[in-house]
Amino acid sequence: QPSTLISTQSLPSSNVGISTSIIKSSSTNKSNEKRSTNAISALRRRFVGGGSSSHRRDRSIPEDDHSQIEQQPIETISADDILARYSSKGSTNIDNGSKLNTTADESHPETIPVETFTDTLPYYDPTNLDTCRAFIDAKKKLRIVLASVDTDSINYLNSPINFSQYLPSQQQQNSSSNRKSSNNLILFLRSQLYEAIAIQDRDLQAQVYETLRCVQQFNENECKELIRSMIDDYRSRSVYIAYLVKNNENLLNITYHQDRLLVRIQRDQDLCKLNLINYLVKLFLDCKEHLLQKLIDKFSHLSSAEEKMHLIELFLQDCCREITSDINWKTASPEQFAMSQTSIERMVMAKIYTAALYPNGQIDVQRDQVFSSHIRTLAEQLDPNHQKLRIQKICQRECPWPSAQAELRLINAYKTPRDKVGCVQRCIRIIQNLIRLASNSAAGADDTIPILIYVIVKANPPNLLSIMQYVQDLYSSRFTDEESYFWTMFVSGVKFINEMI
Amino acid sequence: MRRPGQFKMVLLGESAVGKSSLALRFAKGQYQEHAESTIGAAFLTHTLQIDSDTSLKVELWDTAGQERYHSLAPMYYRGAQAALVVYDITNSESLRRAKMWVKELRQVNAGDMVIGLAGNKADLATGNKRQVDTREVAEYAEENSLIFMETSAKRGDNVTEIFMNVAKQVAAKQPTSTLNKPHGAFPPTKPKQKEGSGCCGGDSKS
Numbered sequence: 001q002p003s004t005l006i007s008t009q010s011l012p013s014s015n016v017g018i019s020t021s022i023i024k025s026s027s028t029n030k031s032n033e034k035r036s037t038n039a040i041s042a043l044r045r046r047f048v049g050g051g052s053s054s055h056r057r058d059r060s061i062p063e064d065d066h067s068q069i070e071q072q073p074i075e076t077i078s079a080d081d082i083l084a085r086y087s088s089k090g091s092t093n094i095d096n097g098s099k100l101n102t103t104a105d106e107s108h109p110e111t112i113p114v115e116t117f118t119d120t121l122p123y124y125d126p127t128n129l130d131t132c133r134a135f136i137d138a139k140k141k142l143r144i145v146l147a148s149v150d151t152d153s154i155n156y157l158n159s160p161i162n163f164s165q166y167l168p169s170q171q172q173q174n175s176s177s178n179r180k181s182s183n184n185l186i187l188f189l190r191s192q193l194y195e196a197i198a199i200q201d202r203d204l205q206a207q208v209y210e211t212l213r214c215v216q217q218f219n220e221n222e223c224k225e226l227i228r229s230m231i232d233d234y235r236s237r238s239v240y241i242a243y244l245v246k247n248n249e250n251l252l253n254i255t256y257h258q259d260r261l262l263v264r265i266q267r268d269q270d271l272c273k274l275n276l277i278n279y280l281v282k283l284f285l286d287c288k289e290h291l292l293q294k295l296i297d298k299f300s301h302l303s304s305a306e307e308k309m310h311l312i313e314l315f316l317q318d319c320c321r322e323i324t325s326d327i328n329w330k331t332a333s334p335e336q337f338a339m340s341q342t343s344i345e346r347m348v349m350a351k352i353y354t355a356a357l358y359p360n361g362q363i364d365v366q367r368d369q370v371f372s373s374h375i376r377t378l379a380e381q382l383d384p385n386h387q388k389l390r391i392q393k394i395c396q397r398e399c400p401w402p403s404a405q406a407e408l409r410l411i412n413a414y415k416t417p418r419d420k421v422g423c424v425q426r427c428i429r430i431i432q433n434l435i436r437l438a439s440n441s442a443a444g445a446d447d448t449i450p451i452l453i454y455v456i457v458k459a460n461p462p463n464l465l466s467i468m469q470y471v472q473d474l475y476s477s478r479f480t481d482e483e484s485y486f487w488t489m490f491v492s493g494v495k496f497i498n499e500m501i
Numbered sequence: 502m503r504r505p506g507q508f509k510m511v512l513l514g515e516s517a518v519g520k521s522s523l524a525l526r527f528a529k530g531q532y533q534e535h536a537e538s539t540i541g542a543a544f545l546t547h548t549l550q551i552d553s554d555t556s557l558k559v560e561l562w563d564t565a566g567q568e569r570y571h572s573l574a575p576m577y578y579r580g581a582q583a584a585l586v587v588y589d590i591t592n593s594e595s596l597r598r599a600k601m602w603v604k605e606l607r608q609v610n611a612g613d614m615v616i617g618l619a620g621n622k623a624d625l626a627t628g629n630k631r632q633v634d635t636r637e638v639a640e641y642a643e644e645n646s647l648i649f650m651e652t653s654a655k656r657g658d659n660v661t662e663i664f665m666n667v668a669k670q671v672a673a674k675q676p677t678s679t680l681n682k683p684h685g686a687f688p689p690t691k692p693k694q695k696e697g698s699g700c701c702g703g704d705s706k707s
Contacts, residue, residue, distance in 0.1 A: 388569055432541035441533035442542035444521025449565035449573075481507075481560050485544040488562075492573040499572065 129222060130229055138214040139230060145211045148204060149192045183220045185227065186212065274343075277336060280328050281343040288319070292351050300355045305473035308356070312348070312474060319344045350415040356474065357466050368463045374501045375460045382457050388500055389450040395438050401451060404430040405459040411467060417475030418483075420467060425486045428452060445489070452493045464494060507546075507558035508671050510664075511578040513602040514587035515595040516566035519621040522654035523587060524561045527664050532655055549668050557668050566598075578606065582675065583615040583667050590620045590651060593632040603645055615674065617667040618642050620651040623658055 125132035189212045196205040218226060285292065295315050302308050320341050323329050329340070349356070358364040384391040384399050391399075407427040414420045431451050432443035439447070461467070468491055479487065512520040521542040522533050528545035543563040550556045564570075564577045578584060584606055588599040599618065606614055620638060625631070635651060642649030648666045652659040 390567075390569075429541065432543070436540045442521065442525055442539040444524075445543045445563035445565045446516040446521070446567065448541070448543055449570055450567075481509075481546065482544055485560070485562055488576055489543070492570075492576045495576070496570065496573060 124217060126222070129225055134214065134217055135222075135226065135229075138211070138218070139226060139233075141207070141211040141214055142226070142230065145189070145192070145204075145207050148207075183223050185223045186215060189215060273336075274339065277339045277343050278347075281323070281340055281347060283328060284323055284326050285319070285344070285347055291315075292348070295348075296352050296355055299352050300359075303359075308359075309474050309477065312352075316341075316345055316348060319348070346416050346419070349417075353415050357463065357470050359469075359473075364466050364469075368466050371465050371498075372460060372462055375457055375464075375497065378497070378501055379457050379460060382454065384450075384454060388496075389454055391450045391454065392439070392447060395435055395447060395451065398434045398438055399454075400458055401431060401434060401455050404428075404434070404451075404455045408455060408459040409461055411461045412463060417471040418478075420471055421475065421479075421483050421487050424490045425483065427455065428486050428489060431455060449489070449493065449496075452489065453496055456490075456493050457497055468494060506555075506672075507560060508582040508668070508675075509560045509562060509580060510583040510585060510667065511562045511564060511581040512585050512587065513564055513574065513578070513599075513606075514566050515589070515592070515598045518566065518587045518589040518592070518595050519654045520566065520585075520587045521563050523585070523619060523621060523652060523660060524563060526654045526657055526660045528559075528561060530657075532657075547664075549665060551665075551669055551672050555672060557672055559664065559668060568598075574602075574605075575609070578609075578614075581614065583617070583671050585617040585619055585663070585667065586647075587619045587621050588633070589622050590633045590635075591622055591625050591630045596620075596633050596638065600641070603647065607645070615648070615667050615670045616645075617648040617650075617663050619659075619663055620649075621654060623651040624653040624656045626651070 123132065124134040129135055189208060193205065193208045193212060196202075196208055215223065215226070295311070299308060299311060302311060320337075323340055323344070324337065329337070332340070382389070384396045404427050407423065407430055411420055411423045414423050428448065432448055435443035435447050435451070456464075471487065512524060514520050524545050525531055525533065525539060525542045528547040529539055531539060545561045546558055547561070548556055548558045562577050562581065564574055584602075586599045586602045586606075588595040603616060603618070606616055618638070620633060620635070639649055641647075648663065648670065650659045650663040650666075652663055654660060
């Protein structure tokens, strides 16, 4: 839309092709005018009361110099005021005795002051061209039709190809037998008509056909006059259009802001749901305390990973089945049951966490401590150019990737194997994101692995070996494809660190 | 209509030969510099329509190509039904590495794995940048029953073709029932080895 404003300033009005394109924009704006004013008043109703944010937003946007309205704070004028202002501006044109005395009537079809006495005037009057009803009628129809045409075909009109030769002969005969010549405007409209027919757009077809019929009443000079009159209309509204463009921009800003707020609210809602589910699951599991105790006993007596996994899976399945008959869950939705499964898993795993993480008790704890202390020693001498890493120079500016380290350090806060894998996945994703930022190309394994190794060493999350064992034993059969890959990447990183020590 | 199956395909080759570029071009139709929406190209999936009633989902596992990470590769190619070994036609050293990968894969998997060999950066073939002769590699591929093509991730030449040919051979080799297994990628033998290496590393220093 701003580009159409510029084109009004430097206007070669002799060229019909270009002129029509401008009129087209004018009429597009016309329909936008209505839409935007509706939106403005709706928005004012919503925001002006307590919407201080919309107020601030309006001010923050640079004001347009040549629009007087823009200088005033937005809440002092209503859309109706603006419309009133411009309708009166239109009538001053009539008072000035200029040829544009139809403007007011044109731009506000809801007020029809001229209609009553023009009934007595002849429909088509070449001496009083721009006040006769045929003229006004044609202009109105043109504006509607030009709002939905394909501007590309204007280029064909300007090209050296004789456009009329492609038109069906019958139409040509009609137009030549007509007392008015076929000028560019008519050619243009006719091309639009054929296009509407070709794409089977029957509404457009009817409109273009009717417009064509109206315009064909005029000779070439009269057509030029018609176009000139439309350009004048357009110019007289340019300030108003600038104002609308500006407001449209504001509206887009506000809409974007609203969307962001919605996302935040959505997130709050999810958290509330989750907390409710967690609370209800806790109530449910509290009644099963004795069963849980039994599970822990059984679990610590099993030696093979497969048996352990089987035991846990059976217990979780039982819980998920029984919760459906629990009194608190009578009216729960499928979505809530799905959430309850995750919640149950988290709580059950938290109960057996120590037994599951350290199946061999103290031996495992010590093994982890030894490994961790070795990593600590390694971390002191490790830099991105270490011969085993040789991280690309271009990726080194983000060193030491603190956000990825922070994510990885959280791994012990997650109790279920699934959540631990998710944590690793997020850590790698952060690294890849930073590679993407630095090198401007999607991160492959060549770049990711060295940085991941560096991050693991520097973050040095405790119980690394036990965590790997834990996930492997209790979750590896349930990996999704992606989890499987990222977990392999993580495990291979730890394996490499193990070789470095 | 059969249910769509899937298989795992590992990408091997010297670093910077364009493994992840090939994967990105294949799975997203994008080339690195223009792939603004794609953050990671290390793991990608893409579904291929093999014929009218078979579609196969390909999981692409990228590996780090640097020589120092060679020992990690078995963790990635374990359980893979296919591999794409990539070299750079402007770098004869990368072909040497590629041949090493092929040898290793054949030793480990005894011919079960479908292996593709891609001579990437074919767009640089004009001029005197080319260091690897096409005919020579084609003969080598023939001897080792590899699916060989020269590709260009940048221009998109032969990218879908080589993946498609590999996928077709995978589909032909295995009954669809085994391809339908959703999470067959992780072998059960893994934990023992992991524990072993972990323990040794810890114990040896203690």
